[in-house]
Amino acid sequence: MTTKYLFIISLFSTFIISCTQEKKETVSVKKQPNIIYILADDMGIGDLGVYGQTKIHTPNLDLLASRGMKFTQHYSGAAVCAPSRSTLMTGQHTGHTPIRGNKQLVEDKEGQVPLPKNSVTIAEILKDAGYTTGMFGKWGLGFGEGDPNNQGFDEFYGYNDQKLAHRYYPPYLNHNQKLDSLKGNDWTHKVTYSPDKIRDHRLQFLEDNKDKPFFAYIPLVLPHAEIISPNDSIFKMYDGKFKETPFTADNKYTSDYGPNIVPHEYAPCDKPLATYASMITRIDAYVGEVIAKIEELGLTENTIIMFASDNGPSPEGGTNPDFFDSNSEFRGYKRDLYEGGIRAPFIAVWPNKIKEGSVTDHVSTFWDVLPTLTEITNTKNPDNIDGISFLPTLLNKDTQKTHDHLYWEFNIRGGRKAIRKGNWKGVWNNINSKGNKKGSFELYDLSKDVGETNNIAKSNPSKVKELKQIMTEARIDSNVFPFK
Template identity: 85%
Template sequence: MKIKLILWVALVSAIVISCAQEKTKKVIGKQKQPNIIYILADDMGIGDIGPYGQTKIHTPNLDALAARGMTFTQHYSGAAVCAPSRSTLMTGQHTGHTPIRGNKQLVEDKDGQVPLPKNSVTIAEILKDAGYTTGMFGKWGLGFDEGDPNNQGFDEFYGYNDQKLAHRYYPPYLNHNQELDSLEGNDWTHKVTYSPDKIRDHRLQFLEDNKDKPFFAYIPLVLPHVELISPNDSIFKMYDGKFKETPYTEDNKYTSDYGPNIVTYEYSPCDKPKATYASMVTRIDAYVGEIIAKVEELGLTDNTIIMFTSDNGPSPEGGTSPDFFDSNSKFRGYKRDLYEGGIRAPFIAVWPHKIAEGSVTDHVSAFWDVLPTLTEITNTKNPKNIDGISFLPTLLNKDVQKTHDHLYWEFNIKGGRKAVRKGNWKGVWNKMNLKGDKKGAFELYDLSKDVSETTDIASLHPEIVAELKGLMLSSRTTSKYFPFN
């Protein structure tokens, strides 16, 4: 009897211990899966923030973020405009393979871009399947219906689906999952609720609501994409009167003011465009500071990865002054260009006790590398046919970092544009320039000697030209919605 009792007690003890160990495993597992916050600015140049040399615009929170982590000097956006850049990020495929390769309405004069196909595998879907709660707060631009964020892996979506609506900062509504959320006081005439602040409230609430489980917060900010408009608050007053201004008026192309005659997808006029643009970049910085403060308040700092970048180069439209602010730094070109200024992006990554503070890397990477990096971090599987390579070894300064044989971009405007980077060689092919003048010549640059792409040396290296032309042909598949002539 005594022996049976001892065996029974031992069995119960084993079960209790086993359950306790299993519970501990689950808790440890949750603690080991890091929270991920990916912040994406819109049309912000690499030179617009302090860590990359900006002197006229204040970005103290981003300066501090860079001091706490790693700054990349050779990181590239997915494309030279909004939608395809986001598509490369979500799918891990460059613009020769990703489904969305340009800014294109699905139906002319109707809301919504060509949708990301339902069979696409996104970062959000991968992380959601791995137990993450996923949220997206800001500008989507990858379509309604099958392309909607809720159908592409995001548990919660708040912001703009249609990127044409995102040309305005005082719209009457924003999207909240499958509902429209009216913005108080906004009616296309009156400007009461500044949409970026409303989006800010939802993303901070998301962090609060999900503090006890792993989360992925994708934060594609709308700022500083034109229109140029900012609340008349302390941030704007930092710059008001600081610069010599030329008002941007309704006489300019693609411009209309709020009121009964508003064209909603155009940009608003602006009396003080330089001060306004500077305030919009500093507002980004303030939002970043709020996110950092919330993470710290919730006690999540040590187990949270924060990444910050921009979707393409600076826009020269709507009254902006990229040359005045040196927004593209030392690089040639702007948004829509496949020169370095159109696609070279800032990238800062912070992960306490994992990424060395104040570190800088010249590793060559691009948006399509983010997906495999996050899958390696979370021990999940990559989808088939991605173009990305994990840069986790660079972040951790461990193991051997694999590198790309080459990087490829395409954009089917003005007859077509392509670019390839292989090593330090950069090939650029423009069928026409933005003015519509036929060009057609293949340009070659050595970025190790000419990072500003000032001197075309194609005639000196015919063998390199032939190789890069071949890569331009082999690095793409055909696209129904984005044909390439």
């Protein structure tokens, strides 16, 4: 990475977010705001400085939070990639959204089970309202009917198949319905770092659409394993800072670049701690570039920027979330329905609308984003959503509605469900396990035990019964992602 990206990191606090008088745009009251939604992949809530991180530098995102609102009780849509994105796109939780797990459509071939044609996505709603829509990063919701171009996006550049996204030096990326070859990459040689190519396309999209309302969905691939980074100025910030244990090819699900590569596995890594830290700071630099571009184009005053992560931190591919305290005070990681697997960072900025430096404990989630954006743009919600707009919270209004409960389900590893109702948190594990038909139900009071260390199910049988009943009724069956 060239020195201009370090310039972004080091000078962001004095330039990028500041809305100078010279740059301010005269915005028509009737003009629809531009919307940018940035999604990290497997970033823990504790990976950001504004949420308590001390070992990794995230100056752009920390300052972004200072210019808007930080949410402390925001939840991802699921504990893994594809269903989390499905809840975001459809406004439905995992008991209703079509994609409820990571599942290939055809084993050993590219592409996940596709989002059905009749799904109504954020992109389709905004496109119908006159927005130009672009998606740059990882999709993971299928080819064919599920393809981004068939789900409301005018332009798509990045990874459709999330297994291909396990590699940062693939031979190609998807550009709409074509493949874009990456110079020098052939599964053996690592020349073109795919996130940089994706970066170029999203910045060009902003440039090309500066004169009309746009929706830019930016699901970054980082810091999802594989853990790999260019040997550049950002990596050098951390090289030699930590005591490293190499992640070698002897580990499970690991395959190095070369003639015998298994593309969907992860590469070994000599310095996984420094590499992971650099991936988080690289995310931060990419966010800084987006904001700098918006500032350069004079669009700051009329642009909403949101930032989140799709699930909790992953302990795979050489990562060490415990070392970085990536899940903060919460229990669990990616694939867990404990707070550490689904509690997400969320930052929202909208100059002169959202109060600078504000913090909210409003309980919100991915499936609330769709109704929030429809309220902002005065468009109509689909009939079957589960979300509630959090626009009143963003605007500091006293009209905010709240969820009776939040619900998650995940049919792997014995079957898992979770619910939050008020401060009560229920986690129902091993629902499908043989010889244990009822599974194991855990109950926590998050007002006293946010780390979910004290299971109080036995002493609260009536509450357990109530939550189980709600969880049973909260869903419809899925033939593709069944519970036994």
